[in-house]
Amino acid sequence: MRLSLCMIVRDEEATLRRCLDSVRGVVDEMIVVDTGSRDRTIAIAKDCKASVYPFTWCNDFAAARNESLKYAQGDWILVLDADEVLVPESVPALQQAMQLDDAIAIALLREEVGTHHPDSQLSRVFRRHPAIAFTRSYHELIDDSVTRLLQQEPHWRVVALPDVAIRHTGYQAASIDQRHKVERARTIMERYHTAHPDDAYICSKLGALYIDLGDRVRGLALLQKGLETATEAAVLYELHYHLGSFYGQQQQLDQAAWHYEAAIAQPLHPRLQLGAYNNWGNVLKDQGDLEKAKALYETTIAIDPTGAVGYYNLGLTLKAMGQLQEAIVQYQRAIQLQPSYAAAHQNLGVALLKAGNVVASLEAFQQAIALYEQQQAPEAAHLRDALKQMGLLGSL
Incomplete structure (x- = not known):
């Protein structure tokens, strides 16, 4: 089985x-x-040694993706973005899935590296087939065409690999021209939404973007509209997740918790639900239900033992429960997994100070300040001021 990599790029020399x-x-x-x-x-x-072809940009990612498919000669297509890599350990399972006679597409788990963005599952490997093409001008995917094909030829099926196959770094702040990408995303999605006003998928994506941009009224309306028409578990999960985030920001914690619970109820791979587990835990922690929050964070760690945020959140909860030594252990685990986790260093410093280990706490605070400064975060100055008021600044 021959495999063709198909990519679209623009100014990607860094990755x-x-x-x-x-x-x-x-x-x-x-x-x-x-x-x-x-x-x-x-x-x-x-x-x-890649074959390079020009394409005149037309504000349509699906059109560009489909252009790349025209040049492929392989039996199967692999799609990656320039800020992604294929995980070597996933290759044997991927090659085995490509040998299945009834597999038409293979869904791959994508891990977000160095951020708190949730993982995703994407149909990134598929047979080169005349009926399979990308749709949607932004957040483009092949799933619509695959669904139609399965209705016409039900002997095919989509196979999902259970382990992470793609690592993505594109959400890291240093690699994003944020303003340009956001404006481009909004323009393209608004145009698509005008033509497809009842599309639950685009309601989810555009609604979440509006909320991020501060347009809460339009964002909330789109998310609620999406819930009225959504049928796919992945889309329902996203809608409930975004609504949970919205109500959490508004301090409407009961509604936030309801939506996170509804998101987790969707029949999806547990890794895809990590964001809802963590955020629901945050809501419960804010409500004072520390035992249930602790249980949710422990669930996230069981799902993904390599996720630093789960250990960090568990540390915060244990500290709130007065279990300082256990909290210190969790912060240290988070830092081992993500050494640049400034907030984990800071909270480790707090826990160590409360536990009476002043020297180690100052070292943790110093590391937190250095990381905040590298990230140009205002927390560096805030932490310095707090330490100064405590009479500890001169020790750093």
Whole structure:
């Protein structure tokens, strides 16, 4: 079975080589469609032996993706973005799934690296088939066309790999031209929503974006509208998750908890529900239900023992319960997994100070301040001021 990598890129010189190196020896050809790069993206792609084709950008990600499919010669297609890599350990299972006679597409788990964004499950490997194409101009996917194909030819099925196959770094603040990407996303999604006003998927995506931009009224209306028409578990999860976040921000904690519980009730891979578990735990912690919050954080750790945020949240809860030594252990585990976790260093310092270990607490505070300063975060000054008022600043 021949496998073709199909990508669309624009100004990706910082990450493209790492992405292409991750599939070397796995794919039989690399197709790169460039939508207008002005940096060294094209040169890097060619140096990595990829075939590069130009595409005039038309504010439609699906159109660009479908252009890349035209050049593929493999039996199967793998789709990656330049800020993603294929996890080596996933390759044997992926190759085995491609040998299945009835598999039409393979859903891969994508891990978000270095952020608190939830993982996702995406149909990123699929047979080269004339009926399979990308739809939706933003947050483009093949799922709509695969669903239609399965209705016409029910002998096919979608296979889901259980372990992380893609690692994504694109949500890290340092790698985002935030304003440009947000404006582009809003423009494209608004155009699509105008043409498809009842599409629950786009209601979820655009509604969440509006809320992030401070337009709470329009955002809430879209999320609620999405709930009226959504039928797919993944879309229902997102809608409930975003509504939980909205009501949590508004301090309407009972409603937030209801939506997070509804999100977790969806029949999805547990990794995809980590965000709802953690956020529901946060709501319960704020409500004073520390035992239940603790149980939820322990669930997140059981689902993903490598997730730093679960240990951090568990540490906060244990500290609130007065279990300082246990909290210290959890903060340390979070830091081992994510050394740049400034808040974990800061709260470790607080717990150590309360436990009477002043020297170790000052070291933790110092590390937190250094990390906050690297991240240009205002917490660095706030922490310095707090330590100064405590009479500890001179010790740093």
